Amino acid sequence: MTEEQLAFDIEGMIHEAAVEAAPKWTGAPLHFTTKYHSPAELDAAFEHWHFLHAHDMTHINSRMWHRSITVPESSQVGGHGFVLYTTDLRCEPWKHADKHETCLCGGDLMYKAICEPCMWNGITDRENDAVEMWHDHALPGWRELPIVPSPQRMMDKDGLSKTAKKWISEHYPPSMQVPGAPIITERRPFGTRHVPGRSPWGGYDLSHTAVDPDRVVEGARPLRRRHDFPLKPARSVPAPGVGLGD
DSSP states (O other): OOHHHHHHHHHHHHHHHHHHHSOOOOSSOSSOOOSOOOHHHHHHHHHHHHHHTTTOOOSGGGTOOEEOTTSOSOEEETTEEEEEEEEEOOOOGGGOSSTTTTOOOOOSEEEEEEEGGGTEEEEESOHHHHHHHHHHHHSTTGGGSOEEOTTTOOEETTEEOHHHHHHHHHHSOGGGOSTTOOEEEOOOTTOOOOBTTOSTTSOOEEEHHHHOTTSOOTTOOOOOOGGGSOOOOOOOOOOOOOOOOO
């Protein structure tokens, strides 16, 4: 037996003893759940799962809610809190020896937006939808905000430019110019992600393409027609060689 193997075995024995000595877990479920739990409860449960499974460096096998890496910070808006969680319920077919007869996979990435002060949460399979659900909860009327036209949505090294901030301050109602409030900006069809922290008040920059693509954007730059673009010669490219209980 090598020294490395001996050290690994000893570490495993110490961990086993620590798990056996740990008190019975009474917090949030150590698996996927649709019930409301506070961020602190979900964080504690996720940490405890990792304690029990110290040699599993991933979180996928837990199927548990954990904080989204795309929106790592919590925020507050008018007495409402916002935290975004995610979990991976996608199927791992190589783990099923019986053609999925005992498959417990839910089938998708899931997102949960939480407002702790209201003990509210919204669950969906799209990040944008979770963000919009939370805004519906915390800031009714946000869908009617003016859309910042693309000529005004200019950025500099510190974020939105002075010109953009001036346009927003002149067109947005005072009630929506508060810490954590969002803006809606004009995007091209492929620019659909809602971006956290990019409004003048630290709230979301929401994509009008995702929220309401048919809404007319005042002051928008007209789309170029196909024949307005210079044609390039074609270039050939070689072909590439939920039984999930609460």
